[in-house]
Amino acid sequence: MTDKPFLRMENIHKRFGDLVASGGVTLEVEKNEIHTLLGENGAGKSVLMNILCGVLAPNEGQIVYKGEPLRLGSPREAIRHGIGMVHQHFMLVPNLTVAENYVLGQGTPTRVINDREEVHRRIRALSDRYGLDVRPDALIQDLSVGEQQRVEILKVLFHGIDLLILDEPTAVLTPQETDRLLLLLRELVADGKTVIFISHKLDEVMRVSDRISVMRDARIVFTTAASETNPRELARMMVGRDVLMELPRAAVEPGRVVLSVDKLSCDSEIGLPAVRGVSFEVREKEIVGIAGVSGNGQSELALALTGLLPVKGGSVRLDGEEITGLPPSEVNRRPIAHIPEDRHKMGIVLPLPLTENVLLQRYDRAPFSSRGLLDFGAITDHTRDLIRRFRVKTSSENERIQNLSGGNQQKLVVARELARDPDFLLINQLTRGIDIGAMEMVMQEVLRQREAGRAILLISTELEELFAICDRILVMYHGELVGELPPDRSRLEEMGLLMAGHVGEAAARAVAH
Ligand SMILES: Nc1ncnc2c1ncn2[C@@H]1O[C@H](COP(=O)(O)OP(=O)(O)OP(=O)(O)O)[C@@H](O)[C@H]1O
Numbered sequence: 001m002t003d004k005p006f007l008r009m010e011n012i013h014k015r016f017g018d019l020v021a022s023g024g025v026t027l028e029v030e031k032n033e034i035h036t037l038l039g040e041n042g043a044g045k046s047v048l049m050n051i052l053c054g055v056l057a058p059n060e061g062q063i064v065y066k067g068e069p070l071r072l073g074s075p076r077e078a079i080r081h082g083i084g085m086v087h088q089h090f091m092l093v094p095n096l097t098v099a100e101n102y103v104l105g106q107g108t109p110t111r112v113i114n115d116r117e118e119v120h121r122r123i124r125a126l127s128d129r130y131g132l133d134v135r136p137d138a139l140i141q142d143l144s145v146g147e148q149q150r151v152e153i154l155k156v157l158f159h160g161i162d163l164l165i166l167d168e169p170t171a172v173l174t175p176q177e178t179d180r181l182l183l184l185l186r187e188l189v190a191d192g193k194t195v196i197f198i199s200h201k202l203d204e205v206m207r208v209s210d211r212i213s214v215m216r217d218a219r220i221v222f223t224t225a226a227s228e229t230n231p232r233e234l235a236r237m238m239v240g241r242d243v244l245m246e247l248p249r250a251a252v253e254p255g256r257v258v259l260s261v262d263k264l265s266c267d268s269e270i271g272l273p274a275v276r277g278v279s280f281e282v283r284e285k286e287i288v289g290i291a292g293v294s295g296n297g298q299s300e301l302a303l304a305l306t307g308l309l310p311v312k313g314g315s316v317r318l319d320g321e322e323i324t325g326l327p328p329s330e331v332n333r334r335p336i337a338h339i340p341e342d343r344h345k346m347g348i349v350l351p352l353p354l355t356e357n358v359l360l361q362r363y364d365r366a367p368f369s370s371r372g373l374l375d376f377g378a379i380t381d382h383t384r385d386l387i388r389r390f391r392v393k394t395s396s397e398n399e400r401i402q403n404l405s406g407g408n409q410q411k412l413v414v415a416r417e418l419a420r421d422p423d424f425l426l427i428n429q430l431t432r433g434i435d436i437g438a439m440e441m442v443m444q445e446v447l448r449q450r451e452a453g454r455a456i457l458l459i460s461t462e463l464e465e466l467f468a469i470c471d472r473i474l475v476m477y478h479g480e481l482v483g484e485l486p487p488d489r490s491r492l493e494e495m496g497l498l499m500a501g502h503v504g505e506a507a508a509r510a511v512a513h
Pocket of ligand 1: 016019020021039040041042043044045046047048393394395403404405406407408433435
């Protein structure tokens with residue numbers, strides 16, 4: 001046993017203009033461990049990992065890997081050294097098969113690339129070994145998010161990696177998929193691999209990690225064995241203060257009905273029944289939650305409410321006006337704000353600066369334009385105000401939004417939508433990718449919207465988020481609303497039963513309350 005670590009990133013500096021993303025980071029990772037990187041949004045976790053996998057070059061510092069200095073010119077070189085990364089946003093080509101995607105990564109010897117049977121055989125063998133359920137000839141576009149995640153992981157294994165980096169792999173997974181992934185990571189480590197894991201979810205970090213390092217302001221400030229810490233200490237190390245999560249809620253009486261949905265039905269994009277006759281109302285000064293395992297019609301419900309998916313039956317009324325089936329451009333003229341599930345697909349335009357992303361769908365409205373002319377002063381002032389209020393980490397309002405960290409992109413989308421002054425606020429996954437300190441701030445902002453009289457529908461797979469801010473929670477299962485519960489943590493078990501479709505059992509538990 002040598003005392004040299006498996007990996008040492010030493011005094012790593014990375015600057016983008018004036019912005020310091022790594023300010024002299026030193027990180028040591030031992031062979032055969034799961035080492036978690038924690039830190040606030042924009043702390044520099046992804047940048048550091050992008051340096052380790054050859055996507056970015058550091059300005060200073062060195063990497064020593066397996067006792068040798070490592071200089072990487074590209075991800076391909078990193079893969080050749082056995083280092084592979086699964087990024088926050090999947091990098092698969094949707095209209096190619098799994099096997100075709102794998103051989104696109106050129107780290108594989110040419111002989112194998114040319115031998116389709118051999119590629120398929122290796123994929124099947126790895127899939128069987130780790131129970132990944134990946135079919136080599138499946139088209140990526142036909143796979144669920146969880147399946148695509150497994151395809152990404154198997155891709156890295158296919159290239160023979162020893163050090164696997166996963167950047168927020170559980171952000172879009174269901175709790176069941178997360179459990180499965182965490183087990184897989186332990187199996188990989190038992191098989192001699194080493195894992196670096198990034199997540200904002202402290203419970204899973206505590207469950208899976210051997211050691212944990214916390215980044216703050218572009219540096220590592222704390223490294224510990226998981227067995228010697230707890231979520232509270234980790235939160236404090238990340239954010240620099242205690243994080244409460246018990247948010248003060250003003251007692252307000254719900255007012256008039258703002259959104260009224262009656263027997264609404266719609267199909268999914270591939271034509272299967274997704275929402276089956278759901279009815280509910282959302283009133284002023286009320287946050288109504290929709291809980292459910294993802295894939296039970298919640299996404300389609302959000303799209304149907306905003307005109308992005310055709311309605312098959314039923315009606316949607318906003319402020320008493322029938323808006324069922326209106327095209328998105330018309331819905332957008334109504335006082336609705338929408339925080340979408342997938343910010344990259346719907347929330348933002350990556351190559352545009354923050355100012356123009358704030359302006360999306362509002363370029364023809366005061367205060368951003370008057371008499372057909374854009375008022376750049378007003379746009380800049382408004383964007384700066386959002387950046388300040390929501391503590392979005394960016395070098396300036398003119399930065400392209402793609403250069404912001406994932407959590408900071410989400411904060412900007414939330415800030416933009418809350419500032420629209422809507423009557424009805426539709427939120428599908430509020431805190432996806434957001435760190436725990438910012439999560440508290442964002443949830444407080446949503447509560448403020450409630451007090452200001454908005455009607456809010458919060459669709460979420462995060463039960464903690466729903467319990468923290470909702471007034472009542474509806475549970476969706478197989479396209480139907482199967483129950484309603486108060487946001488009372490003692491009813492968690494009932495909620496779990498409803499989410500799994502065990503309506504009768506849940507009703508039996510409810511009698512006990
Ligand atoms: N290509 C780039 N150009 C300019 N700035 C960048 C670029 N890439 C990253 N940054 C900046 O570097 C800082 C660190 O970003 P990074 O993505 O590493 O954060 P993170 O810790 O992974 O955050 P999150 O938890 O939100 O994913 C951020 O302020 C980000 O805006």
